[in-house]
Amino acid sequence: MNHSEFAQTFLDVCLDVSLVMLGIAFFLTIARIIKGPTLPDRVLGLDMLTSVAIGFIAVIGIDTGFTLYVDIAIALGLVGFLATVAFARFILARGKTGDDDEKLDLRRIDGDPFESRDTSISRNAR
Amino acid sequence: MIDTVLTILAGLLVVAGSAFAAVAALGILRLPDIYTRMHAASKAGSVGSGMMLLALALVANSGPEALRAIAAIAFFLLTAPLSAHLLAKAAYAVGYKLWPGSVLDEMPQIAPKPRGSDTPGEPHPASNAEVKPAIRRGG
Numbered sequence: 001m002n003h004s005e006f007a008q009t010f011l012d013v014c015l016d017v018s019l020v021m022l023g024i025a026f027f028l029t030i031a032r033i034i035k036g037p038t039l040p041d042r043v044l045g046l047d048m049l050t051s052v053a054i055g056f057i058a059v060i061g062i063d064t065g066f067t068l069y070v071d072i073a074i075a076l077g078l079v080g081f082l083a084t085v086a087f088a089r090f091i092l093a094r095g096k097t098g099d100d101d102e103k104l105d106l107r108r109i110d111g112d113p114f115e116s117r118d119t120s121i122s123r124n125a126r
Numbered sequence: 127m128i129d130t131v132l133t134i135l136a137g138l139l140v141v142a143g144s145a146f147a148a149v150a151a152l153g154i155l156r157l158p159d160i161y162t163r164m165h166a167a168s169k170a171g172s173v174g175s176g177m178m179l180l181a182l183a184l185v186a187n188s189g190p191e192a193l194r195a196i197a198a199i200a201f202f203l204l205t206a207p208l209s210a211h212l213l214a215k216a217a218y219a220v221g222y223k224l225w226p227g228s229v230l231d232e233m234p235q236i237a238p239k240p241r242g243s244d245t246p247g248e249p250h251p252a253s254n255a256e257v258k259p260a261i262r263r264g265g
Contacts, residue, residue: 007133011185014137018144018178025144025151032154032163040160040217044167047209048154051171054202055147058178058195059140067191070182074198077205084209088216096220 015063022059025052039094043087050080136181143177146170159225160217168210172202 029052033045057073060066153166176199183195224231 003127003130004133007130007137011133011137011140014141018140021141021144021148025148028148028151028155032151038160038217038222040213040222041163043213044160044164045154047213048151048167048171051167051175051202051206052147052151054198055143055175055178058175058182059144061182062136062140062185065187067182067186067194070179070191070194070198073179074194074201077198077202081205081209085212088209088212091213091220092216094220096222 011062015059018059019056022052022055026056039087039091043084043091046087047080047084050076050083132184136184139177139181139184143174143181146174146177148174150174158227160222161214161224161228164210164214168206172206176202 026049029045029048033042033049036042036045054073054077057069057076061069147170150166150170153170154163157163157166179195179199179202183192183199186192186195218233
């Protein structure tokens with residue numbers, strides 16, 4: 001009896017700790033989505049957000065006993081997968097257009113090896 | 127006794143899984159380009175949520191609940207690499223650059239494949255988009 005009480009207390013502490021860490025993961029991912037210089041970064045952030053939400057559902061399911069939410073986790077995984085696939089097709093179809101900010105960053109680090117290409121792109125854009 | 131062991135094991139799995147998720151999110155925030163970020167998210171992220179679902183399966187009251195959690199793990203492990211691969215392929219085909227510190231680019235500027243050389247049937251639509259940056263660079 002003493003053993004099982006200890007196990008319950010241990011599980012409660014573990015659940016609290018993991019909820020805190022999942023919250024941290026959630027906010028770090030949201031920071032990347034807001035900051036993310038390009039569209040694929042943001043799509044990747046959304047994918048990660050889905051998996052963090054599935055983790056939240058699992059932890060809440062252990063904590064409260066509402067395992068009905070596991071079905072919702074499966075559906076959420078399916079929707080996240082389909083959304084990522086659709087976004088990948090969209091990135092492919094759209095080409096590289098507006099969000100070329102990452103190129104500026106690379107140039108700041110590495111000199112400017114793409115200068116001629118840059119002028120041709122900006123001429124095409126205008 | 128078995129219950130006690132399973133509960134403690136579930137607690138450890140939950141903490142480890144959420145630590146994996148937190149490390150994956152940290153990698154997404156800190157790594158330099160889209161491909162390395164993807165490497166953090168799709169491996170550590172899916173391991174993290176898989177461990178938490180496994181903990182849920184361990185402490186579930188009945189068999190069907192545990193089986194549903196296991197099914198969710200299997201589903202997630204199947205779809206996460208697929209979506210990451212598709213996203214990386216699309217980003218690379220469109221021309222998002224690797225980080226300058228990358229040591230190896232195994233697909234530098236793919237030349238268009240001659241038709242029917244490798245795979246029978248229609249060429250993948252991506253093969254059109256892969257040609258685009260080369261044309262743009264020439265002009």
